[in-house]
Amino acid sequence: MPDPDHPDQAFCCHGCQAVFNTIHLEGLDSFYQFRTAPAVTPRSLSPADVERLRELDHPAAQEAFVAPVKGGQEAQLLIGGITCAACIWLLERHLAAHSGVISFTVNHTTQRARLVWSPEETCLSDLLIAIHELGYTASPYHADEAEQALKAENRTAIIRLLVAGIGTMQSMMLAVPLYFEMISELSPEFIQLFRWFSLLVATPVVVYSARPFFSNAIRDVRSRHLTMDVPVATAIGLAYAASAWVTFFGGDEVYFESVCMFTFFLSLGRFIEARARYRAGLTGAALGSYQPRVATRILGSDSEVVAAHQLKTGDRIRIKPGETLAVDGVIVAGHSTLNEAALTGEYLPESHGVGDEVFAGSINGESPIEVEVLRTGSRTRLSGILRILDRVQSEKPRIARMADRIAGVFVSRVLVIAPLVWIGWWLAGADNAFDITLSVLVVTCPCALSLATPTALTSATLKLRKLGFLPTRGHTLETLGDIDTIVFDKTGTLTEGRLHLLGVTLVGDLPEQQILSLAAGLEQHSEHPIAEVFRGIKAETVDGVSNHLGQGLTGQWRGKSVVIGHRAFIETSTRTEITPPDQAQGIDLWLAVDGKVQARLLIDDRVRADAVETVRTLQSRNIKTVMLSGDRSNHVARIAAELGIDEAIGGASPEDKLAHLQALADGGKKIMMVGDGLNDLPSMAGAAVSVAMGSATDLTQLRADGILLGGKLELLVQAIDASQETRRIIRQNMMWALGYNLLALPLAAAGLVPPWLAAIGMSLSSLVVVLNALRLSQEKPGSRTQNQPQTISRGQEEVKPG
Structure with missing residues (x-):
């Protein structure tokens, strides 16, 4: 490790020296005390690397992962090369020292970073180059790449689980004959041979399969935040070290089969928990997949398939039946039904026509439509929902923080109780004092306690978002x-926040449909919000339409004058006195033809x-x-x-x-x-x-x-119900987790729980909590009235599901 007091010492390369000088000059020497593994080797960027990063300054390149926020721009990045918490510590403080950086945070679990900066003071590529020069990598975050990373992590977890499972079976094959004396009068040489074979079997389990427990435990100890990994890593490490000592130097008992069994059952429980959380929508990658990467852009009479990020505001695209919109926009040609379940939770398609705004992630159902682009990339409504989901999942509510504190206190107490249990049994002359201590460390691991709250909150959030x-x-x-x-x-x-036609009162000889057609023929020449009420009605042809601001519209229909407007305007135009209704509500429009009042149209917002x-x-x-x-x-x-x-x-x-x-x-x-x-x-x-x-x-x-x-x-009712049900589930989980740990601890300390049973019990306890929490994501019967016919209206049109 370089000495901060002697910056002139020799370095392996100029890159190392540059990074060390940076850390030293910025007062970040504590990095060397915090890190738990060697950092990646820094390197000088080639001109090609710099040019590639400079390309990310182009607005077209930023559309997919950059969004405007208060005070600047926000980018979602994927960071590579992180080996421990110290790496994050260094990155966050190094970036914070750069001019123009408003905030920079890195999530250790996902290795995703949120960067907010002021474009007036610095450019994005300068900040990315600063990250690369430290020896890490930074690239734009994309949902599909995150999905691939999750799949790679899942494959690694499966391999670790297989290694632990094979090691458990092989070590048990070597230990069972000795336990049950199936081989009598076994010579010391054969016993030692069995121990050496057991050591060979257990070593890859400890080094590879149990590696996450050790790395997490070291990180937790250094950060002074105790979690469930600390007692687990302690138990596995002590059992393996004691067994290796006996194998090399002689002794009475080895615990290789217990080590393998611990690791297998703990890894199995954690794998099941991770899969449950993944299926519960813990990541927004699945939602992000609703936004396609390509679109069909219309160029005059021709069309071309282009990348979605190449689309600009004002471009015109064609969406065929079954295709998903890649942008937010407004329909300029065609009429179809769109499934907006990804955005609104509404499972029935909704009818849309010319002038309606549509959003990325919606699926076209029936007919081709043409859409004028309004927003692309990170500015779409779907991208906004994804950012909100990321934020809400990164925030911990009070009850989750309380559970973490309880788990931390519980772990610290267990780490004190375990050696006391060993001392007590050792003083009592028990041969299995070490076994009992291992059981105490494993059986009291607060996995279920730590999972009780976040799993329930995640399941409830997923359910509500779907609705x-x-x-x-x-x-x-x-x-x-x-x-x-x-x-x-x-x-x-x-x-609803928009005007509707609530009723028509006939006072003349024209039928209602004729009245509506004449009103639509006049109002199609107006831009007033009232005109939107008549947009979906078949209009009569009215010539010579004049707009009298604030009063009404006049025109000619079949050689007759047609007037629509407020009462005073109609009275002036027709020289007829109109008796107002007894109870005034909404907006009263009157329509007259050839000087004779024909109808009163009531227009208002509706509940x-x-x-x-x-x-x-x-x-x-x-x-x-x-x-x-x-x-x-x-x-x-x-x-x-x-x-x-x-x-x-x-x-x-x-x-x-x-x-x-x-x-x-x-x-x-x-x-x-x-x-x-x-x-x-x-x-x-x-x-x-x-x-x-x-x-x-x-x-x-x-x-x-x-x-x-x-x-x-x-x-709103369902959200309140979900909140109360979530509280009930969390209370059940907390009571189960605390009850299990309080019951298991004295039983294990009394020597009534063997190590292998402790591992199984702890894993089953965590699984019970996860499965109980997943009940929140299930829809109750009747929450969606799928069997009831429904009508979805837009304007004056009605679409009845067939």
């Missing part, structure tokens, strides 16, 4: 179960289809419902009466909303705020849990604790 509710913070699931008051915004939350049932269900569970809206009070009162809301306040400014939430919180209420606009951000920040609608602005979704991807309010 369409995306938790975006680590504490969301933990806090939801405490909610006793839900505060709703009105427009876009309890209502969401599941709003009434959601409010009733919440109230049946003693959860108070409140509506806070900046809209006029009479409209708020009407919506509140229709829904049966407990309390409704209209004309509320953002400051008024926040003050009302603070008053509720001061009264001891646990509040959830549900909204969709920027004006809801202050009140959402003042709630225990904030939920944004799927149609909310990007900033609102970014600040929320959860997102209703499909805009279904009924998922």
Whole structure:
């Protein structure tokens, strides 16, 4: 190891000297005390390597893995060459010292890094070159590459398990005849031969199969954070070392078969846990696979297949039936149904036509469509969901941190109890004192305790994401179960946030369909939001249309004048007095033909289809419902009466909303705020849990604790249920894990549990916890009404599943 006090000493190469000088000048000499393995050898980058990294500065290259964030840009990187925690320590501090770096964090488990930097102060390639010059590698993170890494890790785990399994069988074949005296009067020479063969069999098991336990234990000891790997590695290491000593220098007992059995059952339990966590969606790689790598770009009358990252805003692409959208965009030609399950959790396809916005990850169902590109790469909605999933999985809620602390304390106590048990049995003259000590170390390993919380939270998060509710913070699931008051915004939350035609009142001789066709013929010449109500209706041809701003539209139909607009405008145009309705609600439009009033059209926002049932269900569970809206009070009162809301306040400014939430919180209420606009951000920040609608602005979704991807309010009930069920499962797991350890410890200390049974018991305990937690990811009967016919509407069209 180089001496920091003598920087002029000899080095093996200029690369080593450069890295050492960097560490020394930046005051990072502690790296040499922290590291547990030699770092990779640094090297000077060739011009070709530098050029390859410089290419990543191009905006086209960054679209797939870089996203804009507050204050700069965020990149997801895959780091190579990490051998221990000290490597991460060095990387994070070295990058933090560079100008323009806002934050840089590395996940030791996945070796993924999150880099946030200011493009005005530095470029991405300079930071990547700094990583490479330290001797590590950094490349853009892609889901498929992560999937390949996971498969490679899985193959390695299987090989380790096979080596341990073969070693267990072979060592038992050598030990069983001695245990049961199947070979009588065995000479000392043969006993020694058996021991040498057992040593040869156990050595690859310890060196290769048990290597993860030792490396993790060394890392934990150096970081002063004790985990379950510490007692496991201690037990395996002591048993192997004692057995090797007896083999070389003589003695009474060897434990090679116990060493192999420990390693096999522990590796088997950990392999099953890893597979369960992988299937539970612990990684976002599967979701990332929804975004294809290629697309068909339209060039005039021709088309070409291009890489998705080459697409630009404004490009036009063709999506055939069965293909998946690679970008976010808007349909400019064609009509089809799209399966958006990856985004919203809605399993039924939804009808889309010209003008509708569509998102990457959606699967085209019926007909070819043409889409104009709006967002690509890391800016798509699917990429945003992936980033949120990465964040929520990296955050540990309070109960998970508590479980880790308990496990750490338990491990430290076991490490004290184990030698005391050995001393007690040794003083008592027991021949099996070492066996009993090994059993204590293994049987009390808090694997189940450490897995009790994260596995349950992962399973619940997966289930909710499939349904369409995306938790975006680590504490969301933990806090939801405490909610006793839900505060709703009105427009876009309890209502759909867009105008609909609620009814037509005929006052003339024209039929309703004719009225609607004339209204559509006039409104197709307008850009007003009211015109969107009539977009899906077959329009009559109306000539000479004039737009009278703020009043209405006029035109000619079959030689007759046609007028649509507000009451005062119609009265002026037709010189006819109109009697207003008794109860004014929404927007009243009137249509007149040839000077005669023909119909009244009522237009307004409407409540969401599941709003009434959601409010009733919440109230049946003693959860108070409140509506806070900046809209006029009479409209708020009407919506509140229709829904049966407990309390409704209209004309509320953002400051008024926040003050009302603070008053509720001061009264001891646990509040959830549900909204969709920027004006809801202050009140959402003042709630225990904030939920944004799927149609909310990007900033609102970014600040929320959860997102209703499909805009279904009924998922609030399911999220609260999932939170309470998750708590119940965690309590069961914690009680089982603690109960098992508290029961197993005295039994093992009393010499009633042999080492091989201790390994089996510990593995089964972990498996029970994992399987119990996986129940959370199962859908209960009736959670999806797949057998009930449903109608999905968009505009004036209806699509009935056939």
